[in-house]
Amino acid sequence: MPTIKANKVEKYYRSNDGELVHALKDVTLEIKDGEFVAIVGPSGCGKSTFLEIVAGLLPLDGGEVYLDDEKITDTDRNIGVVFQDASLFPWRTIKKNIAFGMEIAKVPKEEQEKRLKHYIELMNLRGFENKFPSQLSGGMKQRAGIARTLVMDPKVILMDEPFSAVDHLTRCTLQDELLKLREKEKKTILFVTHDINEAVYLADRVILLSPRPSVIQEEYVIKADYPRNRDDEYLAHVASKIMKDIVKGSKQDTIEYYI
Amino acid sequence: MAARGQIKKKKFTFINALQLVAIIVLLAYIQYAVDAGRISKIFIASPKMIVDEAIKIISKGILWPHLVLTLQELVVGYLLAAAVGVVVALTWILFPKLEEFMDLFCSAIMAVPKTAILPLLILWFGIGFKSKIVLIFLFTVFQILYNTVTGAKQTDVKFIKVAKVFKANRFQLVFDIMIPAAIPSMFNGLKLAAATALTGVVFSEMQSAKGGLGFLLSEAQQLLNSARMFFIIVLVTVVSVLFVRLIALIEYSICHRWQQKVPHI
Ligand SMILES: Nc1ncnc2c1ncn2[C@@H]1O[C@H](COP(=O)(O)OP(=O)(O)OP(=O)(O)O)[C@@H](O)[C@H]1O
Ligand SMILES: [Mg+2]
Numbered sequence: 140m141p142t143i144k145a146n147k148v149e150k151y152y153r154s155n156d157g158e159l160v161h162a163l164k165d166v167t168l169e170i171k172d173g174e175f176v177a178i179v180g181p182s183g184c185g186k187s188t189f190l191e192i193v194a195g196l197l198p199l200d201g202g203e204v205y206l207d208d209e210k211i212t213d214t215d216r217n218i219g220v221v222f223q224d225a226s227l228f229p230w231r232t233i234k235k236n237i238a239f240g241m242e243i244a245k246v247p248k249e250e251q252e253k254r255l256k257h258y259i260e261l262m263n264l265r266g267f268e269n270k271f272p273s274q275l276s277g278g279m280k281q282r283a284g285i286a287r288t289l290v291m292d293p294k295v296i297l298m299d300e301p302f303s304a305v306d307h308l309t310r311c312t313l314q315d316e317l318l319k320l321r322e323k324e325k326k327t328i329l330f331v332t333h334d335i336n337e338a339v340y341l342a343d344r345v346i347l348l349s350p351r352p353s354v355i356q357e358e359y360v361i362k363a364d365y366p367r368n369r370d371d372e373y374l375a376h377v378a379s380k381i382m383k384d385i386v387k388g389s390k391q392d393t394i395e396y397y398i
Numbered sequence: 399m400a401a402r403g404q405i406k407k408k409k410f411t412f413i414n415a416l417q418l419v420a421i422i423v424l425l426a427y428i429q430y431a432v433d434a435g436r437i438s439k440i441f442i443a444s445p446k447m448i449v450d451e452a453i454k455i456i457s458k459g460i461l462w463p464h465l466v467l468t469l470q471e472l473v474v475g476y477l478l479a480a481a482v483g484v485v486v487a488l489t490w491i492l493f494p495k496l497e498e499f500m501d502l503f504c505s506a507i508m509a510v511p512k513t514a515i516l517p518l519l520i521l522w523f524g525i526g527f528k529s530k531i532v533l534i535f536l537f538t539v540f541q542i543l544y545n546t547v548t549g550a551k552q553t554d555v556k557f558i559k560v561a562k563v564f565k566a567n568r569f570q571l572v573f574d575i576m577i578p579a580a581i582p583s584m585f586n587g588l589k590l591a592a593a594t595a596l597t598g599v600v601f602s603e604m605q606s607a608k609g610g611l612g613f614l615l616s617e618a619q620q621l622l623n624s625a626r627m628f629f630i631i632v633l634v635t636v637v638s639v640l641f642v643r644l645i646a647l648i649e650y651s652i653c654h655r656w657q658q659k660v661p662h663i
Contacts, residue, residue, distance in 0.1 A: 196559055220563045226556040230578040230656045240564040243574070271656040291564070 141169040142207060142295055142327045143193060149201030150188055161352035162188045166202075168346060168355065170295075170327060177330045177338035179381065180348030180356075181389055186331040189348075190297050193329060194220050206295065216244070219293035223300045225284030227272040233283045234259070234268040240291040254290045261320070262286040278309035282316075289320075295327045303333070311369070314341060318365060335381050339374045340367055347381060349388045356388050357381070443625035448632075451625035461614070465633075468599055468610040471527060472641070475534025476595045480588060482535070483542030490543075491550045491580070492572050508540040516602055525606045530599060537598035538591035545587025549580030582657070585649040592645045596638045611637075 150163040162185040170176050178186050191197040193204055195214040204211045206218065227236045234255060241251045259265055262282040272280055281301055288296060302310045314337060321328060332338050338345045339361055349356040359377055367374065425445045431437045432444035443451070455461045490497035516533060523529035553576045561571050603612025611630055618626035 191559075194563060196562060214562050214565055216565060218563075220559075222556060222560065224556075226554075226560050228557060228560075228575070228578070230581070230653075239560075239574075243561075243564045243566045243570055273656060 142172045143170040144205040147202035164352035175328045177342035185353040217294045219288035221298040225280040258286040277305040447625040471530040475531040479539040487546035534598045541591045542587040546584040549583025550576040553579040592642045
């Protein structure tokens with residue numbers, strides 16, 4: 140049974156000059172329980188838009204999205220979101236940031252402390268509990284952002300370019316940590332990225348969105364066992380195929396323009 | 399900014415040396431010009447006359463009651479404005495309909511030049527303490543109110559998204575996110591208000607009062623005591639600067655741990 144089911148999702152934006160922008164067109168996608176799906180696509184195609192619709196943050200203009208057969212109309216405690224730059228509150232310490240969701244949900248204090256201890260340990264944040272976000276590196280901030288989502292134990296985790304703001308080495312570490320975490324906590328993950336190598340290294344399945352109005356242009360099932368090797372030839376092959384398809388998709392777009 | 403300057407050691411540069419020389423030259427020239435009778439003592443007092451006058455009114459105990467009165471008016475009026483400004487801002491953030499209703503009236507009162515209603519305030523509250531407090535209140539409350547509300551409105555949308563994802567209700571959104579996000583601009587309002595508050599006090603004391611630095615100033619004018627006038631002007635300036643610094647210091651002690659260090663430009 141799929142955990143997330145998007146059925147013919149349509150989304151329009153009205154730009155500042157009043158023009159109607161067709162962001163998503165007819166996006167249909169099923170994500171199975173425990174699956175890791177990555178979404179790639181050219182900049183501005185609507186990846187974040189799709190993710191925010193699944194999160195219940197944005198209303199849609201057509202179609203519907205389900206979580207375990209229940210229609211998503213609002214945000215849901217079973218769907219956690221990790222944002223691009225971690226979006227930590229600057230006025231809260233790391234520990235208080237991680238505890239934010241539990242405070243909102245009025246989780247009992249002892250339970251909070253227990254979970255905090257566990258996830259601070261798990262995300263290698265020991266010793267940073269009482270620091271403020273401005274005192275942390277980008278990678279550390281993102282670890283805290285992930286911990287903030289994990290403490291609420293959501294079934295599904297949505298991540299919008301979570302590692303795009305950190306350096307290459309940190310990114311590789313965070314990717315491996317994410318895979319281990321997924322193994323341990325058995326989460327369903329929808330992961331938006333513009334880094335194709337990252338997508339094929341992490342995901343069971345990669346979805347390629349076309350330029351606007353976005354449809355699902357291609358789907359790639361990555362048939363490789365974990366742990367994967369970063370310079371696996373098969374992965375490199377799939378990545379280059381995706382790259383070619385992106386170029387092809389964009390070309391069609393420009394050709395349509397000129398005709 | 400002022401508070402940050404205190405933690406950073408300042409270097410004494412060549413420019414600073416030039417500035418110091420310029421000030422000394424200017425003061426020395428005034429001293430000479432007044433002593434030599436080139437400028438009338440009625441218009442400009444020499445530095446030495448100002449210092450002598452300062453020593454005189456301090457040692458004779460003339461200054462003290464007036465200074466205390468002015469400070470009392472300043473502190474009471476300002477604290478009242480700060481409390482009301484912040485509390486009203488909170489209710490507006492919590493209940494936007496209330497803002498929609500009240501905004502028209504607040505903007506209208508804010509638009510009235512406060513100095514123009516002083517005669518009315520004196521009629522209602524007399525020439526003593528009360529009318530001064532009301533005037534300072536009106537001078538400053540709107541800066542505090544509108545700065546705080548604007549700060550809350552400018553809360554980063556990404557923080558609001560995080561709150562929604564964790565299913566915060568309206569009260570949690572306001573108290574856990576919008577209010578902390580508004581603190582820096584609230585302090586901007588408080589600092590602006592601190593700077594204008596003293597203007598309000600001194601002005602109203604000059605118009606009609608039984609005491610205070612403004613009263614002393616207009617009295618000195620009538621006596622053509624330019625040395626005393628200069629001294630009071632300097633004193634008022636110092637009080638004003640120190641007051642703003644005090645607010646900046648409070649802000650620093652609350653916010654410095656989480657605010658990003660902005661490099662000095
Ligand atoms: N609030 C909005 N109002 C108007 N247009 C918007 C709004 N948000 C997004 N858009 C437009 O919708 C399109 C899709 O935006 P979205 O942010 O989903 O793209 P994206 O694929 O995430 O891009 P990127 O790779 O740059 O993050 C873009 O053309 C964008 O300009
Ligand atoms: Mg995006």
